Amino acid sequence: MSAAAFASSPSKPRTWLMALLLCSLLLACGLTARTHSATHNVAVVQNFDISRYAGPWYVLARIDHPSEAGLVQTGVYYRSNQDGSLSMVQRGLDPTSGQWVKRESLALPAGSPHEGAWKLSSQRGVASDYNVVALDDSYHWAVVKGASAARSWVLSRTPTLPADVRSELLQRARTAGINTEQLLWVPQERAVAALL
Template sequence: MQRRSHSLALLLGIALLGGCASQLPLREAHSVDLQRYMGTWYVIAHVPYFAERGDVATADEYHLKPDGTIAVTYHYRKGFEAPEKTWGGKAWLPDPSNTAHWKVQLVWPLRSDYVIVDLSPDYGSVLVGLPSRKLMWIMARERQLPDAEYRRLLDVAKAQGFPVDEVRKVPQKPEDLGQPGFDTP
């Protein structure tokens, strides 16, 4: 029941915030190779909101299914000593020719946009956001991201109109707790 309420709260937040778009469309990453994009992405930083606030050691995992949809699993902990929890959903491409713009559904019937705004050439880091620009995530294949790449992605986010002053890093290891710029559990 707790997993379901966490999922519902997460999706409601995304759906409500995602529906507020009044700016120009986001510039999307070009030519996203879905096979290469699949796998685990650690959440390095985000604009926190109620459903994710306080989560640590978070990651998104994507798997391309034979029918073309994408299985989505969110991994998180409510503290480093707490057991890992997961919840799942699905994603799909509303336009199969545009692999940078997905629809995500974590709880039926609610769905949200998922826009790959910037993707490093080596598929090592990514900036994902909502068209409303109220929420965004910086993710990487490793639990840490070099400072220069993190700053580059923040610059891209700022140029796209995201509220970079609200961005907080997600603690991926216990030593991150309490450090400047990190979300607090």
């Protein structure tokens, strides 16, 4: 069919436009669902207080991932924003180069802001799950799990934890489905100071 015949046909442009609009709507809904839907099948901390969670943390242990592989003295700093989001700056030292590696992300509640379920968007625009699955009452340590247990972290306000506290948080991590045998304990010195 020629361009002139296509343009003169009243139903074809309308059909084409409707198909384009429908595809755009489906794409937008899919992106929104991926970015903002609540995490399923993960028991997260309830009565989560974003203002108490904010501040500096040491990353004491993690299940290693290519984006963090080899880094030591890892830490993360969270800032609570007025819009309910959580800004995050992660840093770690690459002992081979002696250089600090830094990543920034923004987290939005995946459901209620009073639950420990978040969706993280990195500078690369990739959304990922961030679930606080264990947290002590004083917000001194936390266990975080991604979309799967293969992405897990142990956070603390201090560079070390007493043996009894460490034992308790590891038990809670196992209850959350994390294989604690895979945790890599990270050498710490001044990671949190480097974030500030």
